[in-house]
Amino acid sequence: MSCEEAAAQxxxxxxxxxxxxxxxxxxLSELAKxxxxxxxxxxxxxxxxxxxxxxxxxxxxxxxxxxxxxTGYGGYEKVKLQMKxxxxxxxxxxxxxxxxxxxxxxxxLLGRQGLYELLPSPxxxxxxxxxxxxxxxxxxxxxxxxxxxxxxxxxxxxxxxVVAVPASQTFIMPESMSFEEAAALPINYLTAYMMLFEMxxxxxxxxxxxxxxxxxxxxxxxxxxxxxxGVTVFGTxxxxxxxxxxxxxxxxxxxxxxxxxxxxxxxxxPKGLDVVLDPLGGxxxxxxxxxxxxxxxxxxxxxxxxxxxxKKNLLAMAKTWYNQFTINTLRLMHANKAVCxxxxxxxxxxxxxxxxxxxxxxxxxQGKIKPRIDSTYHFEQVGDAMRRMHERNNIGKVILLxxxxxxxxxxxxxxxxxxxxxxxEMDDKKEEEVKKEESSQExxxxxxx
Amino acid sequence: MSCEEAAAQxxxxxxxxxxxxxxxxxxLSELAKxxxxxxxxxxxxxxxxxxxxxxxxxxxxxxxxxxxxxTGYGGYEKVKLQMKxxxxxxxxxxxxxxxxxxxxxxxxLLGRQGLYELLPSPxxxxxxxxxxxxxxxxxxxxxxxxxxxxxxxxxxxxxxxVVAVPASQTFIMPESMSFEEAAALPINYLTAYMMLFEMxxxxxxxxxxxxxxxxxxxxxxxxxxxxxxGVTVFGTxxxxxxxxxxxxxxxxxxxxxxxxxxxxxxxxxPKGLDVVLDPLGGxxxxxxxxxxxxxxxxxxxxxxxxxxxxKKNLLAMAKTWYNQFTINTLRLMHANKAVCxxxxxxxxxxxxxxxxxxxxxxxxxQGKIKPRIDSTYHFEQVGDAMRRMHERNNIGKVILLxxxxxxxxxxxxxxxxxxxxxxxEMDDKKEEEVKKEESSQExxxxxxx
Numbered sequence: 001m002s003c004e005e006a007a008a009q010x011x012x013x014x015x016x017x018x019x020x021x022x023x024x025x026x027x028l029s030e031l032a033k034x035x036x037x038x039x040x041x042x043x044x045x046x047x048x049x050x051x052x053x054x055x056x057x058x059x060x061x062x063x064x065x066x067x068x069x070x071t072g073y074g075g076y077e078k079v080k081l082q083m084k085x086x087x088x089x090x091x092x093x094x095x096x097x098x099x100x101x102x103x104x105x106x107x108x109l110l111g112r113q114g115l116y117e118l119l120p121s122p123x124x125x126x127x128x129x130x131x132x133x134x135x136x137x138x139x140x141x142x143x144x145x146x147x148x149x150x151x152x153x154x155x156x157x158x159x160x161x162v163v164a165v166p167a168s169q170t171f172i173m174p175e176s177m178s179f180e181e182a183a184a185l186p187i188n189y190l191t192a193y194m195m196l197f198e199m200x201x202x203x204x205x206x207x208x209x210x211x212x213x214x215x216x217x218x219x220x221x222x223x224x225x226x227x228x229x230g231v232t233v234f235g236t237x238x239x240x241x242x243x244x245x246x247x248x249x250x251x252x253x254x255x256x257x258x259x260x261x262x263x264x265x266x267x268x269x270p271k272g273l274d275v276v277l278d279p280l281g282g283x284x285x286x287x288x289x290x291x292x293x294x295x296x297x298x299x300x301x302x303x304x305x306x307x308x309x310x311k312k313n314l315l316a317m318a319k320t321w322y323n324q325f326t327i328n329t330l331r332l333m334h335a336n337k338a339v340c341x342x343x344x345x346x347x348x349x350x351x352x353x354x355x356x357x358x359x360x361x362x363x364x365x366q367g368k369i370k371p372r373i374d375s376t377y378h379f380e381q382v383g384d385a386m387r388r389m390h391e392r393n394n395i396g397k398v399i400l401l402x403x404x405x406x407x408x409x410x411x412x413x414x415x416x417x418x419x420x421x422x423x424x425e426m427d428d429k430k431e432e433e434v435k436k437e438e439s440s441q442e443x444x445x446x447x448x449x
Numbered sequence: 450m451s452c453e454e455a456a457a458q459x460x461x462x463x464x465x466x467x468x469x470x471x472x473x474x475x476x477l478s479e480l481a482k483x484x485x486x487x488x489x490x491x492x493x494x495x496x497x498x499x500x501x502x503x504x505x506x507x508x509x510x511x512x513x514x515x516x517x518x519x520t521g522y523g524g525y526e527k528v529k530l531q532m533k534x535x536x537x538x539x540x541x542x543x544x545x546x547x548x549x550x551x552x553x554x555x556x557x558l559l560g561r562q563g564l565y566e567l568l569p570s571p572x573x574x575x576x577x578x579x580x581x582x583x584x585x586x587x588x589x590x591x592x593x594x595x596x597x598x599x600x601x602x603x604x605x606x607x608x609x610x611v612v613a614v615p616a617s618q619t620f621i622m623p624e625s626m627s628f629e630e631a632a633a634l635p636i637n638y639l640t641a642y643m644m645l646f647e648m649x650x651x652x653x654x655x656x657x658x659x660x661x662x663x664x665x666x667x668x669x670x671x672x673x674x675x676x677x678x679g680v681t682v683f684g685t686x687x688x689x690x691x692x693x694x695x696x697x698x699x700x701x702x703x704x705x706x707x708x709x710x711x712x713x714x715x716x717x718x719p720k721g722l723d724v725v726l727d728p729l730g731g732x733x734x735x736x737x738x739x740x741x742x743x744x745x746x747x748x749x750x751x752x753x754x755x756x757x758x759x760k761k762n763l764l765a766m767a768k769t770w771y772n773q774f775t776i777n778t779l780r781l782m783h784a785n786k787a788v789c790x791x792x793x794x795x796x797x798x799x800x801x802x803x804x805x806x807x808x809x810x811x812x813x814x815q816g817k818i819k820p821r822i823d824s825t826y827h828f829e830q831v832g833d834a835m836r837r838m839h840e841r842n843n844i845g846k847v848i849l850l851x852x853x854x855x856x857x858x859x860x861x862x863x864x865x866x867x868x869x870x871x872x873x874e875m876d877d878k879k880e881e882e883v884k885k886e887e888s889s890q891e892x893x894x895x896x897x898x
Contacts (some may be wrong), residue, residue, distance in 0.1 A: 199787055201650035286777055294796050295647055297787075300778040326777040329734055329749040332790025338648055338746075339788055341781025347743050358473055 067160035073114035076383035088273040090138035090166040100179035102400040103129040127159030130181030149173040184371035185395035192220035204229040206274035214241040285325035294336040301342040372396030522563035525832035529858030537613040540585035549628035552578040568647035580631030598622040600631040616769040633846035634821035641669035653678040663690040719843035734774035743785040750791040821845030
């Protein structure tokens with residue numbers, strides 16, 4: 001095992017930040033080269049399931065949809081926008097969802113580098129969370145109906161315009177929730193909630209350190225801490241993000257770049273902290289442990305320190321691995337501390353996920369949580385979206401939209417029923433994001449294959 | 450560091466059990482040899498504080514009291530009953546307590562072997578918990594009054610007839626609580642409560658493994674689990690104790706002697722457990738970790754496997770140390786598990802202890818917890834008391850009584866006001882214990898020194 005998948009579940013906000021306006025690399029090189037679309041790696045099952053229909057041009061045959069497919073390990077260009085052919089077949093217990101928005105997670109950045117072992121080998125469609133509208137029901141599905149707005153969780157495969165998923169992996173969206181919010185919620189909020197309330201048992205009046213407080217999990221955790229009275233939140237982020245995270249509930253924003261954050265925290269809270277959420281790994285985990293007060297809890301849920309550039313960095317991985325926190329039980333006893341590991345991908349407890357998702361949706365309805373959308377990108381801009389997260393420029397969630405950009409050169413006639421995209425909550429970064437869109441604009445041709 | 454103090458906070462019920470009627474070794478050799486009393490190692494402060502009074506035979510001068518003093522490291526005979534001279538002085542903020550009953554903890558067994566680093570070097574008076582009646586108040590004490598029945602917590606020094614302690618280390622006993630119960634409650638129930646509800650956050654419907662379920666912490670933890678709905682308790686104990694621990698709330702008693710307890714538990718609970726409390730250490734900690742389900746919590750609070758015979762066993766210590774559970778954060782992440790260490794002695798959070806003690810006393814008043822007294826021994830029988838715990842014959846708490854046995858050969862004239870000992874709840878082992886008393890009876894002469 002390596003530190004590979006360790007960093008898989010968070011959006012690193014920390015680590016080196018580059019210039020605000022990085023040069024555009026060929027993020028979707030195939031498209032840029034004149035709009036050729038790679039063949040879909042996973043033939044839609046309708047086609048496979050009904051080979052005898054091939055001679056007749058049925059509705060399934062002419063139906064195509066856009067999907068973001070990882071075609072190999074490497075840089076941004078390895079994620080390609082492809083056209084899949086044939087409407088996905090729906091098995092018993094499944095529903096067909098017209099996807100409106102998708103969440104980008106750090107797991108996909110790692111997966112692209114070949115560092116996320118839960119992702120099947122390329123070619124594979126990415127995407128662990130999305131939102132959309134149910135378009136068709138499989139047999140035995142009674143809990144959902146056509147037209148239901150749902151959010152969806154999966155191990156991968158959701159970054160496509162339509163997707164067939166088990167109804168049990170869908171959750172009805174609250175009426176007031178936008179598709180962007182729905183796509184932003186599952187992974188980050190499940191991770192934050194389970195760490196805070198299942199593992200750490202955070203209580204009123206306690207203190208907590210949230211690293212990468214401007215990232216998706218960081219913002220979710222900060223909001224969830226506000227559901228308790230008087231929780232003191234320390235949040236690390238670069239100085240430019242302090243105002244925003246303060247508004248979100250961080251009591252003490254800490255700039256980890258210009259000073260030793262542990263020292264800063266000790267000055268304010270000399271007795272130590274009740275909880276530290278650590279997505280960094282390596283030497284930061286040692287600091288985290290030392291910052292805990294007796295009866296405190298450290299939860300490690302990533303090893304973002306492993307990941308630096310666009311491609312696998314063996315040196316960073318080795319360093320993080322070498323510094324990995326290891327502890328024996330006697331030291332834990334002397335310290336009266338708890339050390340936990342959390343990784344949603346390895347959890348495998350559907351019942352707990354189901355229960356927690358329902359709790360989160362209830363909290364949303366009560367106005368206690370609200371995903372913060374950093375920026376939205378169309379599928380053809382996935383490279384830019386990934387770069388934004390990779391370079392830690394986001395404050396909140398980066399969202400991918402399946403529908404082509406407004407300057408569509410081709411309209412898919414089968415998709416006229418498709419509703420216009422909901423914009424959801426846009427933040428103060430929206431303007432910057434729009435500029436980026438402009439700079440990276442590329443023509444997209446949707447072709448049947 | 451070694452595994453020394455690791456086993457310090459529990460009463461081992463597990464491990465090898467010997468015959469029911471072990472040969473009596475010279476547990477209080479000085480007394481047995483004709484009742485000589487060793488000089489007290491810690492001159493009562495009244496004597497020190499008022500040297501000018503020495504020529505006059507003041508009340509302080511003639512006042513003496515019995516104390517159990519560790520005189521060196523080794524077997525049972527190293528704990529000696531001594532007479533201290535001069536009433537303990539009471540500093541500002543302190544109270545003088547007439548001790549009625551004391552709790553015996555595994556820490557004292559370890560301390561006697563030189564394996565409990567929190568205990569000062571001999572000569573030192575032992576005793577971390579007791580109950581009694583307040584006899585006098587120091588300056589500035591307004592929260593207590595003379596005649597209050599209190600239980601007392603301290604790092605050591607409570608095994609004596611009268612003791613001066615900070616009022617803040619005393620807690621008013623509920624009216625219905627016996628002195629034996631009060632002496633049995635603090636260490637075991639604080640340990641169990643904090644592990645279950647501060648660290649593990651046990652909730653209704655969960656499952657838990659309690660090792661040494663017939664020991665003091667085991668019984669406390671079992672009772673505390675009954676305060677929640679539908680907690681499934683697995684409890685290891687020798688078969689002869691199963692009926693008793695079942696009555697106390699253990700759902701599945703497991704005999705660890707005749708079969709592999711982990712295998713037994715997996716048969717009943719194939720998905721694993723939510724919580725394991727591990728006072729054993731060594732290879733048992735590995736089993737404990739493997740028994741957890743995802744999101745499960747392991748709490749190590751001892752290394753009873755270190756301790757075998759009456760004296761330090763280097764081989765057992767080395768084996769336990771060699772097998773000590775060590776884990777890195779990546780493995781924790783893959784497993785989605787929590788590993789905690791707990792040791793009340795190292796906690797150092799008076800506020801938390803105070804809060805928890807009050808919670809426990811409230812639970813006692815509500816009838817939700819009730820310490821189970823295994824047996825009571827007079828101070829002069831401390832060797833027998835230690836042997837009973839060391840050989841894992843107890844079910845519940847072993848209590849020490851400061852007053853001399855009924856067949857007192859000397860009555861201390863200063864102590865006429867002393868009330869007769871309360872017997873508290875006696876269990877079905879009482880009869881056996883009485884037999885032991887008879888077999889080990891020794892004359893005690895109380896002398897002024």
